[in-house]
Amino acid sequence: MEYAGMAKRFGLTVIIGGMHITMVPKCLTKDMDAGCIGEGEQTFCELVKLYSNAGRLKSSDLAGIRALCNHDGERLIRTPARAVIKSLDELPHPNRSITGYRNRAYVYTARGCAYDCIFCSCSRHWERYGIRRPNT
Numbered sequence: 001m002e003y004a005g006m007a008k009r010f011g012l013t014v015i016i017g018g019m020h021i022t023m024v025p026k027c028l029t030k031d032m033d034a035g036c037i038g039e040g041e042q043t044f045c046e047l048v049k050l051y052s053n054a055g056r057l058k059s060s061d062l063a064g065i066r067a068l069c070n071h072d073g074e075r076l077i078r079t080p081a082r083a084v085i086k087s088l089d090e091l092p093h094p095n096r097s098i099t100g101y102r103n104r105a106y107v108y109t110a111r112g113c114a115y116d117c118i119f120c121s122c123s124r125h126w127e128r129y130g131i132r133r134p135n136t
């Protein structure tokens with residue numbers, strides 16, 4: 001929340017994702033333009049395309065993107081959920097030629113968990129257990 005506030009003071013667009021916003025979307029502050037719910041790859045790609053075309057993220061445009069939360073005035077909007085990515089093999093490898101510090105970029109080799117412990121966010125966040133084939 002603090003970093004989002006700092007970014008906003010510089011006039012930046014702020015998009016967040018991860019387990020916290022997925023479990024508790026009401027934590028989205030007014031400094032955050034959008035929160036990605038659940039798996040973020042497809043949602044974030046659509047946000048980037050929208051931003052590239054429009055130069056900003058307007059609430060009316062965000063309504064067309066699934067698995068998002070955002071503010072529309074005083075209202076917190078949640079768009080419909082998105083289907084999980086069927087196979088992690090579908091995801092391209094990171095383009096390390098454009099990543100920053102020491103070309104760090106991670107590849108998820110697995111996500112989710114085969115179990116469903118009630119106190120754990122893992123299975124709720126990822127919705128399924130999936131692994132990436134080593135040769136992809």
Ligand code: SF4
Pocket residue numbers: 113114115116117120121122123
């Ligand atoms: S605590 Fe979470 S990650 Fe660990 S076995 Fe249970 S559901 Fe899986």
